[in-house]
Amino acid sequence: VRVFYEVYGDSPDTVCMLPPWALMDSRTWRLQVPYLARHFSVIAIDPRGNGRSDRPPRREAYSRAAHVRDVIAVLDAVGAGAAMMISASPRGALLLALCVEHPERVRAAVFITPQLWIEPGFFKAFTAGSRERYEDLENMNPDNWRRDYRAFVEWFAGWTAPNPHSTRQIEEMVRHGLQTDPETLINATTGFEMFEREEALRLAREEVSCPVLVTQNGGQAMYPKHTSGPLAEATGGRLHVFEGLGPVVYARWPVAMNIVLREFLEGVRSGAISGRAAAAT
Amino acid sequence: VTASTVRRPDATGYVERGGVRVFWERYGDGEPTILLVPPWSIVHSRCWKAQIPYLARHYRVLSFDPRGNGGSDRPPEPTAYAEPEFAADALAVLDATETERAVVVTLSLGAQRTLLLAAEHRERVLGVAFIAPFFPASPVRGLRWRIMLNPRLRPLFFIRPPLALGWLKFNAAYWRTDYPRFVDWYMRRVCSTPHSSRQLEDCIEWARETDANTLIPTIGGGLAAPATPKAQTAIARRLRCPVLVISAPDDKVTSHADARALATATGGQLLSVPGGGHTPQARKPVAVNLALRAFVENAFTGDSRPFRGAHTVA
Numbered sequence: 215v216r217v218f219y220e221v222y223g224d225s226p227d228t229v230c231m232l233p234p235w236a237l238m239d240s241r242t243w244r245l246q247v248p249y250l251a252r253h254f255s256v257i258a259i260d261p262r263g264n265g266r267s268d269r270p271p272r273r274e275a276y277s278r279a280a281h282v283r284d285v286i287a288v289l290d291a292v293g294a295g296a297a298m299m300i301s302a303s304p305r306g307a308l309l310l311a312l313c314v315e316h317p318e319r320v321r322a323a324v325f326i327t328p329q330l331w332i333e334p335g336f337f338k339a340f341t342a343g344s345r346e347r348y349e350d351l352e353n354m355n356p357d358n359w360r361r362d363y364r365a366f367v368e369w370f371a372g373w374t375a376p377n378p379h380s381t382r383q384i385e386e387m388v389r390h391g392l393q394t395d396p397e398t399l400i401n402a403t404t405g406f407e408m409f410e411r412e413e414a415l416r417l418a419r420e421e422v423s424c425p426v427l428v429t430q431n432g433g434q435a436m437y438p439k440h441t442s443g444p445l446a447e448a449t450g451g452r453l454h455v456f457e458g459l460g461p462v463v464y465a466r467w468p469v470a471m472n473i474v475l476r477e478f479l480e481g482v483r484s485g486a487i488s489g490r491a492a493a494a495t
Numbered sequence: 496v497t498a499s500t501v502r503r504p505d506a507t508g509y510v511e512r513g514g515v516r517v518f519w520e521r522y523g524d525g526e527p528t529i530l531l532v533p534p535w536s537i538v539h540s541r542c543w544k545a546q547i548p549y550l551a552r553h554y555r556v557l558s559f560d561p562r563g564n565g566g567s568d569r570p571p572e573p574t575a576y577a578e579p580e581f582a583a584d585a586l587a588v589l590d591a592t593e594t595e596r597a598v599v600v601t602l603s604l605g606a607q608r609t610l611l612l613a614a615e616h617r618e619r620v621l622g623v624a625f626i627a628p629f630f631p632a633s634p635v636r637g638l639r640w641r642i643m644l645n646p647r648l649r650p651l652f653f654i655r656p657p658l659a660l661g662w663l664k665f666n667a668a669y670w671r672t673d674y675p676r677f678v679d680w681y682m683r684r685v686c687s688t689p690h691s692s693r694q695l696e697d698c699i700e701w702a703r704e705t706d707a708n709t710l711i712p713t714i715g716g717g718l719a720a721p722a723t724p725k726a727q728t729a730i731a732r733r734l735r736c737p738v739l740v741i742s743a744p745d746d747k748v749t750s751h752a753d754a755r756a757l758a759t760a761t762g763g764q765l766l767s768v769p770g771g772g773h774t775p776q777a778r779k780p781v782a783v784n785l786a787l788r789a790f791v792e793n794a795f796t797g798d799s800r801p802f803r804g805a806h807t808v809a
Contacts, residue, residue: 379693 239265426451738763
């Protein structure tokens with residue numbers, strides 16, 4: 215399986231934008247990369263199943279462990295010892311796994327509206343089987359994806375970016391979504407193991423020692439605030455809430471997001487922000 | 496950090512000429528000074544909201560509201576809206592802020608008052624950037640505005656058309672009864688390119704800060720020169736400063752061909768900004784701001800080799 219990555223900038227301090235869910239490619243970070251690359255080296259990785267990465271037709275190829283190996287392989291390929299890593303939504307679980315399994319490669323961890331465990335509402339929709347009509351979250355259903363994939367992608371984009379003046383963001387998400395297909399997306403969704411809630415918080419509490427930033431926005435059912443707060447608390451990290459801003463802050467309010475990211479990453483670089491390991495010694 | 500941090504002016508004030516007060520603002524203190532000359536009074540100086548915070552980091556920026564909108568007075572007589580009056584307002588703002596010379600940036604109808612300012616006060620103008628200029632000089636595409644502004648056809652402006660379709664909405668009687676509908680139609684022509692919903696919302700809001708009775712006299716004041724290709728070109732040829740013209744091929748209000756004619760007449764450079772519609776400065780602010788900055792650096796360092804030729808940004 216070939217995984218595509220790009221590197222921008224030539225600073226010795228590396229930032230790695232983790233691959234998003236296979237509905238998107240690394241251009242998800244199109245409004246962060248040019249800004250951050252002025253100050254850091256930035257790696258962007260297309261996920262298995264989208265962009266310029268392969269689309270293996272097997273569920274197992276999309277396991278969390280495979281994604282962890284991809285990220286480490288990219289760091290090795292570019293000669294980066296450790297990187298400050300940034301994740302969005304369900305790929306927060308990938309970042310937590312990297313923190314636990316490869317602590318020496320994760321210099322800092324940023325969880326943007328993280329999901330670490332399967333949300334009950336999502337699970338219910340996903341396993342509800344075939345129906346005549348799909349409303350709201352019911353659209354998160356593999357039979358629906360197979361029946362009319364484009365309609366699902368368009369619904370998802372509009373549902374994820376509900377704020378006014380998001381037409382460009384929606385257009386971009388639809389474009390990403392149509393680069394893959396329902397079977398690939400189903401494999402990428404079911405093949406990636408999320409954590410159990412208690413396990414995720416235990417690992418965050420006991421195993422994560424690097425500096426952590428968790429960001430949260432106004433939020434929707436799928437991106438619940440009840441993950442951000444406990445994760446920030448368990449890791450001893452910072453929680454930044456974008457008061458008054460809706461979902462996909464990184465695409466819809468990129469300046470607000472970029473300033474928060476840069477302030478944190480610069481703090482890590484200068485040593486002003488340290489993790490628990492450093493603080494303890 | 497919240498959604499946005501507003502850049503507040505460092506100084507504000509009014510200039511008064513003939514009993515009409517014009518509101519101005521000053522931002523930043525770099526060199527040189529940039530004077531932002533407003534367009535038609537259907538909007539006001541907030542049309543520069545995507546330029547001011549950026550330009551003010553590097554330069555001293557002056558903006559003012561046009562007579563008829565924003566913080567400026569709304570005189571009732573058409574003569575108060577003649578283009579020489581707006582040019583004199585611009586000059587008065589330069590004087591009131593003790594500004595010897597400035598690079599002038601203008602939008603749409605503001606091209607007319609800026610042509611006067613730059614032609615008649617060369618010592619005050621370091622350079623001019625015209626955005627989506629109102630310059631009805633191209634043979635075919637400038638024709639609509641030439642017809643609409645023809646003095647012999649002027650009575651038609653006050654007679655309600657049988658059906659107010661399309662540009663027939665550009666009519667005083669229609670404005671008096673259906674101003675919100677006119678604004679909605681017109682601003683959809685102004686903000687015509689995809690992903691312009693925020694720009695459209697802004698333009699409609701600014702248009703609601705004035706009204707039909709204020710805007711009707713703004714049509715009768717007269718341009719910088721008669722609306723003929725010959726007269727328009729003649730005044731543009733009087734400019735001696737560096738000139739940049741920024742325009743979009745998809746502009747549905749003032750044509751790209753007119754912009755090209757202005758660049759040719761002034762010996763200026765034409766920058767094409769596809770997707771910009773009639774508001775490249777709002778719809779493509781980064782491309783426009785970078786172009787303005789490069790132009791200002793060039794104009795101010797005195798490297799006034801003529802800007803010639805056209806190029807396109809993505």
